Amino acid sequence: MTLPPLPDRPLNICVYGAGAIGGVIAAHLAKASGTGDVGQVSVIARGPHLAAIQADGLRLRKPDGEIEVIEVAATDDPATLPEQDVVITALKGHQIPPLAKPLAALLAPHGRILPVVNGVPWWYPIPDGQGGQKGTEEVDPGGALWREIGPERAIGSIAYLGASNPEPGLISYDIEGYLDLGRLPGQDRSDVARMAELLRATGWMIRETEPFQDALWTKMMSNCALNSVAAITRTANAKNLKSQPIYDFTAAIMEEVRAIAAAEGAEIKMTTEKRLELAQRNAFKPSTLQDLEKGRPMEIEPIFAAAVAVGKARDVPCPSLELATEILRAVERSRDL
Numbered sequence: 001m002t003l004p005p006l007p008d009r010p011l012n013i014c015v016y017g018a019g020a021i022g023g024v025i026a027a028h029l030a031k032a033s034g035t036g037d038v039g040q041v042s043v044i045a046r047g048p049h050l051a052a053i054q055a056d057g058l059r060l061r062k063p064d065g066e067i068e069v070i071e072v073a074a075t076d077d078p079a080t081l082p083e084q085d086v087v088i089t090a091l092k093g094h095q096i097p098p099l100a101k102p103l104a105a106l107l108a109p110h111g112r113i114l115p116v117v118n119g120v121p122w123w124y125p126i127p128d129g130q131g132g133q134k135g136t137e138e139v140d141p142g143g144a145l146w147r148e149i150g151p152e153r154a155i156g157s158i159a160y161l162g163a164s165n166p167e168p169g170l171i172s173y174d175i176e177g178y179l180d181l182g183r184l185p186g187q188d189r190s191d192v193a194r195m196a197e198l199l200r201a202t203g204w205m206i207r208e209t210e211p212f213q214d215a216l217w218t219k220m221m222s223n224c225a226l227n228s229v230a231a232i233t234r235t236a237n238a239k240n241l242k243s244q245p246i247y248d249f250t251a252a253i254m255e256e257v258r259a260i261a262a263a264e265g266a267e268i269k270m271t272t273e274k275r276l277e278l279a280q281r282n283a284f285k286p287s288t289l290q291d292l293e294k295g296r297p298m299e300i301e302p303i304f305a306a307a308v309a310v311g312k313a314r315d316v317p318c319p320s321l322e323l324a325t326e327i328l329r330a331v332e333r334s335r336d337l
């Protein structure tokens with residue numbers, strides 16, 4: 001389907017899920033609202049976090065410790081907002097499928113969606129077995145997102161930064177970084193260029209990767225291997241990689257993801273040895289381990305299981321990743337969430 005172009009006026013933008021990543025993005029956009037290409041900005045949040053934003057504004061703690069208070073329109077009911085030119089989702093992968101209908105209703109006919117998410121995004125196509133394409137079941141069960149929103153609306157978005165939401169209303173921008181935007185080969189990229197410019201003007205560093213699957217699978221290689229092994233061992237990779245068998249297992253997952261990426265036409269430029277060397281120098285706990293420790297659901301289906309599904313669709317064996325996925329599913333079943 002060919003989408004109408006984005007309108008030639010400032011764009012109204014809603015950030016759906018103003019947690020760690022969404023909070024940082026929303027703060028930058030809200031500060032720029034009414035300037036340049038940024039029109040009205042709103043956020044969708046819930047619970048005590050929403051109440052705090054409505055009462056005291058969105059508080060952004062920058063890497064230098066300074067806290068800035070930003071006023072932004074906030075609600076938990078998307079139906080109260082007008083149709084949007086752009087919706088940026090900053091939700092965990094498993095939080096998106098139940099929102100298929102409200103997200104579709106929030107978008108103007110020309111609306112674009114930027115799902116900033118770890119794992120295989122719901123719009124990423126795999127063969128449907130009947131000559132067509134679909135999203136993987138693990139991120140789009142029953143195909144609701146594909147059907148209601150449509151993959152053509154999606155601009156690929158990956159976050160390379162560190163942020164957290166330590167208390168209601170407060171977003172901590174811990175490690176400054178950038179967003180990677182793109183589209184798959186053969187797709188019109190004019191909306192990518194416009195969104196990249198718009199976000200750069202709000203003070204972000206934006207990278208545009210072409211083809212987008214290079215960026216996607218490069219991040220997937222890290223996420224699939226480092227996040228799963230850190231969660232299974234309940235230790236940061238800098239520590240668990242000191243064990244040779246664990247190092248070898250982590251490396252095996254990286255090589256399996258590299259093979260899946262190759263089958264997808266993507267190139268991961270960084271070697272497995274280099275990626276593991278970087279992980280050994282970094283005491284950071286991957287987000288999956290953080291979720292486990294905080295008593296929150298882990299992104300198992302969106303990251304690990306979805307990668308296995310793409311591997312299966314391409315006949316690429318990935319036994320180490322499958323084992324890690326099954327162990328994590330067992331861990332998740334044993335938790336009282």
Ligand SMILES: NC(=O)C1=CN([C@@H]2O[C@H](COP(=O)(O)OP(=O)(O)OC[C@H]3O[C@@H](n4cnc5c(N)ncnc54)[C@H](OP(=O)(O)O)[C@@H]3O)[C@@H](O)[C@H]2O)C=CC1
Pocket residue numbers: 016017018019020021022044045046047049076090091092093095099116117118119159160161162163164165287299
């Ligand atoms: N944090 C980071 O540093 C990084 C995160 N990422 C990825 O970015 C994505 C977003 O992660 P992150 O920002 O950390 O996650 P958060 O949990 O901090 O943010 C998600 C937010 O969305 C809210 N939310 C979920 N469902 C709804 C709903 N139906 N209505 C309103 N609000 C809702 C959550 O509320 P509630 O808390 O109540 O569930 C939460 O505030 C993930 O895929 C993550 O892996 C990637 C790189 C770095």
Ligand SMILES: CC(C)(CO)C(=O)C(=O)O
Pocket residue numbers: 118222223226227284285286287288
């Ligand atoms: C830091 C990194 C890349 C680790 O795989 C990550 O994205 C995460 O923690 O989810």
